[in-house]
Amino acid sequence: MSLRYLGRRAVQALITIVFVLLLNFLLFRLAPGSPERVLLRNPSLTPQAVQEIRARWGLDKPLVPDQLVAYVESMAKGDLGYSFKYRGEPVVDVIASRFWPTIILLGSAELVAMVFGLALGAYAGWRRGGRVDRIGNGLGLVLYSMPYFVIGMPLVIIFATTLGWFPTGGMFSLGVAFASPIDQLLNFLWHLTLPLATVSLALIGGYSILMRSSIIETRGEDFVTTARAKGLPEDFILRKHAFPNALLPTVTLIAINLGYVVGGAFTAEIVFNWPGLGTLTVDALNARDYPVLQGIFLFISVAVIVANFAADILYGYLDPRVKTE
Amino acid sequence: MRQLQRTRAIRLAAAFFLTAAVLLPAAATATAASPLVLREGTTQDLDAMNPFNTNLVSGYEAYLLNYDLLVNFGPNFEAVPGYAASWTVSPDGKTYTFKMHPGMKWSDGTPATSEDARWTLQFVLDAVKAGKSIGVGALDPYVANAGITAVTAPDPETLVVTLEQPNPRVLQMYVPILPKHVWGKQTLATIGDFKNDPPVVGSGPYQAVEWKTGEYVRFVRNPNYWGQQGAADEVFLQFFKTTDSMVQALKSGELDYAHSLTADQLNALKGEPNIVTVAGGANAFTELTMNGYMKDIPGGGASTKALRDPAFRDALGYAIDTKVIVDKVLAGYGVPGTTIVPTGGASDRWHVDPTNPRHFDIALAKQKLDAAGYKLNAQGERLDKEGKPLNLRLYTTSTGTEWQQAAQFIRDWFGQLGIKVTTQVFDSATLGNIELPPEAGAEYKAKWDLVIWDWVLDPDPNNMLKDFTCAAIGSQSDSFYCNPKYDALFEQQNKALNEADRKTIIGEMQQMLYDDAVYHVLYDEPQLDAYRTDRFGGWQNQPIKGGFPIGGGQSSYDYTLLTAAGASASPSAAAASAGPAASSAAGATAAAPTPAPSASGGGGTTGGSNATPLLLGGIALVLVLVVAAVFIRRGRAGAKEEE
Numbered sequence: 013m014s015l016r017y018l019g020r021r022a023v024q025a026l027i028t029i030v031f032v033l034l035l036n037f038l039l040f041r042l043a044p045g046s047p048e049r050v051l052l053r054n055p056s057l058t059p060q061a062v063q064e065i066r067a068r069w070g071l072d073k074p075l076v077p078d079q080l081v082a083y084v085e086s087m088a089k090g091d092l093g094y095s096f097k098y099r100g101e102p103v104v105d106v107i108a109s110r111f112w113p114t115i116i117l118l119g120s121a122e123l124v125a126m127v128f129g130l131a132l133g134a135y136a137g138w139r140r141g142g143r144v145d146r147i148g149n150g151l152g153l154v155l156y157s158m159p160y161f162v163i164g165m166p167l168v169i170i171f172a173t174t175l176g177w178f179p180t181g182g183m184f185s186l187g188v189a190f191a192s193p194i195d196q197l198l199n200f201l202w203h204l205t206l207p208l209a210t211v212s213l214a215l216i217g218g219y220s221i222l223m224r225s226s227i228i229e230t231r232g233e234d235f236v237t238t239a240r241a242k243g244l245p246e247d248f249i250l251r252k253h254a255f256p257n258a259l260l261p262t263v264t265l266i267a268i269n270l271g272y273v274v275g276g277a278f279t280a281e282i283v284f285n286w287p288g289l290g291t292l293t294v295d296a297l298n299a300r301d302y303p304v305l306q307g308i309f310l311f312i313s314v315a316v317i318v319a320n321f322a323a324d325i326l327y328g329y330l331d332p333r334v335k336t337e
Numbered sequence: 338m339r340q341l342q343r344t345r346a347i348r349l350a351a352a353f354f355l356t357a358a359v360l361l362p363a364a365a366t367a368t369a370a371s372p373l374v375l376r377e378g379t380t381q382d383l384d385a386m387n388p389f390n391t392n393l394v395s396g397y398e399a400y401l402l403n404y405d406l407l408v409n410f411g412p413n414f415e416a417v418p419g420y421a422a423s424w425t426v427s428p429d430g431k432t433y434t435f436k437m438h439p440g441m442k443w444s445d446g447t448p449a450t451s452e453d454a455r456w457t458l459q460f461v462l463d464a465v466k467a468g469k470s471i472g473v474g475a476l477d478p479y480v481a482n483a484g485i486t487a488v489t490a491p492d493p494e495t496l497v498v499t500l501e502q503p504n505p506r507v508l509q510m511y512v513p514i515l516p517k518h519v520w521g522k523q524t525l526a527t528i529g530d531f532k533n534d535p536p537v538v539g540s541g542p543y544q545a546v547e548w549k550t551g552e553y554v555r556f557v558r559n560p561n562y563w564g565q566q567g568a569a570d571e572v573f574l575q576f577f578k579t580t581d582s583m584v585q586a587l588k589s590g591e592l593d594y595a596h597s598l599t600a601d602q603l604n605a606l607k608g609e610p611n612i613v614t615v616a617g618g619a620n621a622f623t624e625l626t627m628n629g630y631m632k633d634i635p636g637g638g639a640s641t642k643a644l645r646d647p648a649f650r651d652a653l654g655y656a657i658d659t660k661v662i663v664d665k666v667l668a669g670y671g672v673p674g675t676t677i678v679p680t681g682g683a684s685d686r687w688h689v690d691p692t693n694p695r696h697f698d699i700a701l702a703k704q705k706l707d708a709a710g711y712k713l714n715a716q717g718e719r720l721d722k723e724g725k726p727l728n729l730r731l732y733t734t735s736t737g738t739e740w741q742q743a744a745q746f747i748r749d750w751f752g753q754l755g756i757k758v759t760t761q762v763f764d765s766a767t768l769g770n771i772e773l774p775p776e777a778g779a780e781y782k783a784k785w786d787l788v789i790w791d792w793v794l795d796p797d798p799n800n801m802l803k804d805f806t807c808a809a810i811g812s813q814s815d816s817f818y819c820n821p822k823y824d825a826l827f828e829q830q831n832k833a834l835n836e837a838d839r840k841t842i843i844g845e846m847q848q849m850l851y852d853d854a855v856y857h858v859l860y861d862e863p864q865l866d867a868y869r870t871d872r873f874g875g876w877q878n879q880p881i882k883g884g885f886p887i888g889g890g891q892s893s894y895d896y897t898l899l900t901a902a903g904a905s906a907s908p909s910a911a912a913a914s915a916g917p918a919a920s921s922a923a924g925a926t927a928a929a930p931t932p933a934p935s936a937s938g939g940g941g942t943t944g945g946s947n948a949t950p951l952l953l954g955g956i957a958l959v960l961v962l963v964v965a966a967v968f969i970r971r972g973r974a975g976a977k978e979e980e
Contacts, residue, residue, distance in 0.1 A: 100529070100530050173589045180591055182575075182586075186573045282582070285582050287551050287552045291578050
């Protein structure tokens, strides 16, 4: 039974990935504007040069079947092609160089937001109408509605430019010879502080709001009343009974968010000059860098699909009713 | 009990963050003796380290630091020694003999001879002769325009270049001289794929040793540079995503130079301690282009034949107040435009003012339109000669917010003439497609009326002038201007031997384009930069009058003019004890063993190699997990206690 559930989910995930692959190809080529045009506002470029550039990138061939066949072939080989913008740098390398900065920033921000957001939401919901709820819920809503740069820019101006406690951006101090890897790590953490604070503040809202409503729902359930009747302490009921049950809907949010971690946080990356995947996506879009865009979209899609697949399995584990459906 | 626990947790967390806040900044400065570093910020991401594969300002800047041109550009864009130390011209003007610097070496220690220069020029020349282009095709036109027929290297210190006719453009070629022992194996088919990954071997003042795409390029001083050694040990070209972050970094002292700011940012930076702002000429102009394509295009083309009429285009010029655009859109920076050779920047000396400049006068514009046969109807709409109300589509790009603002002004002014204007914004790639005529390919239809866009020029205006020749329709021409008289003048200026003669012809060409109202140049673009003076001195504008100090893809000699300002300003001063005797001050003056660009490149801990972010990420992740685990365990423990 469980195996069949697993198999069905896996097949669904695979079909989605194939669909994404095809969509990926079409989507970017349907967009108006072609990559070699980006080069054109250069008074010394000759028409032959443009033709040769087209030929070099295979853009002179028809979309179907030539470009599609080449695309499927290379995908099958795990070859994502070469970047137009970076003049032939392999897409895998371009994405890889931006991968870890994004994972570190967003991954840690997700974790921080999850821990604080869920705790805040649970506490606020449990004492609905209390001081923590009123302040916390209000704050959660405000943060949830704020884009990264609205949170980030004041942080930069206060803590970096004015007070000088933290750097304004980047991952490391440039041109500094670090005495040891520990120094380098501290320098990195120093640079990470403000962007991490920004992204986690923005994410806390989503978690706390969902957790709050979920806990409020759970609070009225029979088993909570039973626990109360048994004379268990409030805090204990929240932690051992209400919280685990209320966690279920947040699993979906967590799974989706974790999937999008690889997408990066474009506006936060811009404010802090963080070399992540979000800014790479926008740069690639502006440069009509199809191969890089395809690579990123494929990557994000697969990450989201895998994260959802994991959530499905986790669901089955957390809530046995799901498996039998 | 619970109350107590919570306070304890809060206290713990507070202690943790406080220590972190105190430790981290301290840790950041506690380093070994650091090199003196010039940090230069730009919002233009570098695309390629191979000079043939870039056509961006940042790309030119990188290769001009890495390499020399055969003849470099001096403080006022005059010809100064580059890879060649000196040169003589034969009496007939067709043979240039260049002498190399004696005993010159590449940054890796290999002798740099005339053979390297011969190889480089011959390589480009072969491509030109075969009708091919190299890489993205931005550099080979310089060799083609110079009219080179042969290059020889009779001895290691002599290079002889023969021209088909006298042509001073041979001294203005943006073609970096490359080391044959590194590039020699490349062919025309392979050179576009050659990455030229750092560490780069070159003859310029600084060589790239590390390139983190989208982040920065790190250059170190070339110990073998033939010219004056710069004070900076290293140069970081740092890429920003927005000028806002760049301004913050400059203010906090994390950056020494910020390129291409907005007028508001520049004004806000004025009066900041240790910061100097500079508004120079960018050697670029923004224009209103009119679709003057002379034939009908089925399913495309301009919406009216009026745009083909010079009298109509001329009249429109009287309804554009370039001063208002400069004042309102550029906050007063920039110069109201006239001809296609901009003032203030590198090609300033080729600019010739029109003899009959237009002025803003709506009444006169109306009068001229009436006289040319474009009358108003009863509804106050102006009609073209076919009797159709004029309704012009004005397009511009999403990157140019100034252009979008200028478009609003133009819409209002033309509206006062009875000409309706609808504006629309496209991304650059799309607009480039829309603009092209059928000559570029059957799929192109030039379906537009007016476009606001800009051009960036070389120090020599030759290529810009070329864009208005008949042959340029289908590639660079977006005015579709075609005039045999102009083409003849273009050939003439190309052959003119002395600068005065050439300037006369070029002036005539500028006047011709102005009279025919091919473009309405709205303004000559300003280059708004800012730099700090507390770490470096010796900033000098290029050109000295009306220019800006470093970068901009023009030349690299100005980097070597910089001097260290107050050695103690370096962050390494605090940790001088960490290193042996060599203090940062000594490092700034004596460049003893110097950080030569060795094969190990970024092997040091500066910046971090590819593996470190992974390691750091792991550690950060573990840290967060540990904190999370502590929280959960704390919760469980608390629960057990109470159970």
